[in-house]
Amino acid sequence: SGDYLIIRVNIDQYLSGGSCELSLIQDGGIVYGETVDIIDSASTATCAGFNVPITRLGSGDFGIAVRIDSGDRNGTISGNVEL
Numbered sequence: 027s028g029d030y031l032i033i034r035v036n037i038d039q040y041l042s043g044g045s046c047e048l049s050l051i052q053d054g055g056i057v058y059g060e061t062v063d064i065i066d067s068a069s070t071a072t073c074a075g076f077n078v079p080i081t082r083l084g085s086g087d088f089g090i091a092v093r094i095d096s097g098d099r100n101g102t103i104s105g106n107v108e109l
Contacts (some may be wrong), residue, residue, distance in 0.1 A: 035073040035092050035103055042066050044096025046073035050064055053091035058082055064096055071096075085109050 035046060041064050050058040062074035073092065090105045 030085065031076075031078040031080060033076040033078070033090065033107065035091070035094075037071040037073075039071065039099075040066060040069055041071040041094075043097040044094065044099075047093040047094075047095070048076050048078075049089075049091045050078065050080065050083065051091065052083075057088070062095070068074070080109060082090055083109060088103065092096060 031050075033048065043066065044064040046064055048059060049056045049063045058078055060076055060078070062076065064071050065074055074096070081091050087108050088104060090107060092103045094101050094103065
């Protein structure tokens with residue numbers, strides 16, 4: 027959106043805290059990383075959100091990996107984007 031790559035992650039279960047770690051990967055290497063808190067809701071959770079300035083990335087294909095850690099629960103959500 028405009029000058030930012032906006033990434034939002036909804037988690038379909040209740041987690042009471044923890045972190046979401048974003049890695050943007052290009053050509054096999056991490057080109058951008060950021061960690062935000064998990065925000066809990068009544069029965070679900072979400073990552074606080076990532077607004078990545080496009081100027082930090084350039085263009086091309088990027089892999090997206092978001093590692094979620096909350097106590098004994100963890101996992102990775104992945105995808106890709108072309109800028």
